[in-house]
Amino acid sequence: MATYAEMREIYDDIRGDFRYDHELNGCLNCGICTATCPSAQFYDYSPREIVQLLWTENVEQVYDAMQEKIWACAQCMTCAARCPFKNSPGGLVMIMREVAIKHGMQSAKDVLRPFGRVMLKLITTGNQLSPDMIQPDHFPDWGPNIQKVEGNLKTLRKAIPMRTLQTTDTAWEVSLKTSVEMYTIWEMTGVLNSLETMDENLFDVIEDFIDEKREEYDEWLEEQEGKGD
């Protein structure tokens, strides 16, 4: 259990986010956000509750909501479209999630763990999903439609009349230069730091991968210089 000082620090981080004042103007307690919220239909989650906790500076309950509730939001932002005060409860949840990650909260780790594979693919290639990840066992919700992507993947992909889409381990061919630029973005925007806080093992794997790609890129650059002479 966190101390009050720790909870206060987490709250202050949320409050201090530059988006905060834009997403929260006050609250009329009208409930239209919860009424329209798809997640509220199925989970113990209410966007109005989140807004109220933040607006009334209920530090302990804000911390409590970050254990489970904020992870039920689907980030559809219907609440923001409907709020008569032009608040964005979904936007506030986004800030709370980022702060939860920054502070290495266990709830964030638990929620993100199943996404390790997707994270690896996303950070290393910029693709969330590749054709070779789509296996019947992983996508029961597709039902019989999954058969459409079964069979010889390589042949199926070759049938796409666009060369950059004829890949199986990425959704499209990612150029070396683009990858390296993307790594710089991950680094400068703090994504890699967040990842390190959340999952050290995954971070190590990804960093090795990034180092390798950067070396490859440097070699390629040298090669180009050689050609120019």
Added chain:
Amino acid sequence: MSDTVLVVGAGPTGLSAAAAASSVGKKVVLVEKEAILGGAPIISGYAKLVPSGEWAKDAIGRMVARVENDSGIAIHKSSRVVKLDGEAGNFTATLSNGTTVNCGAVILGTGFTHFDSINKPEWGFGTFEDVLTTTQMEQMVASGKIACPSDGRVPERVAILLCVGSRDRQIGREWCSKICCTVSTNLAMEIKELSPTTDVFIYYMDIRTFGLYEDKFYWKSQEEFKTKFVKARIAEVTRAPDGRLLVKGEDTLVKRPIVIPFDIVVHAIGMDPNEENPEIAKVFGVGLEKHGFLDRGEQYTNSFSSMRRGVYVGGSALGPEDIDTSISHGLAMAMRAVGEMNGLVQKAA
């Protein structure tokens, strides 16, 4: 110096101002754009008024008759003022029917426009026949029979949604329309009176039955007419397969989303600025405030002044207003107009 007061608009404000100015001996010219006098309560067919409980056609009807029977008041129906030249004490107004009026002061009782519920499409107005506005529901009450417009059945349950077109930044209406809470509780009682098997639910953010309306309307509607109040703003109105309306909201007191079937859904529509205010402001040389209502000058010692000397503005042209207060505004503006005209005459003598 002219001894005539020009009154624009023949609703409660204008009717009150015209009768008052005439009663102290001024000549009055009353201009109304519609073919009949009475303003919104008559044109939109309101039922019983708050707080008197008198039928609008009777109460406002008396105000109309008083003005029509007053030989000191010249009435121009189906007319507008298209031009106003001159200054306080000596204005020249040109009417759309070609008449020219020389007048010493101008009183604007140009009123408001009902919010058009089409601007909140997710609440079903214009999509489902059984979604109505308070104005339409008042007309139904005035007709004496409560029935679903779709098939004529007697509704088991009626929902009234408050703050439709009020207190809503999403559609640029940041004001409280002031009267809808009281009007809705009144309407709930009228519905129950005409149709005792119908239960009425009111969905609210806050209840603002101000002043003495608390017990006479808010409490009475619960204690004597069993009106149910649910603290929820509605997210959307849809239709169930059986044709009934589904109202989706959050009961904020029990903190859970709810979907409840209803037979009729009523929008408690707010008061918009008169849609012609930009034109009115131009013709009379007065200003608009930030919501689009007519702007007022200093209120404490220059009460009901507009942004142009000699032109007074009051009633729901200034902002959402109830009928009783609008009538008082009319009286006050007549006092201001007459006082200023007499003062100018004395100064000239």
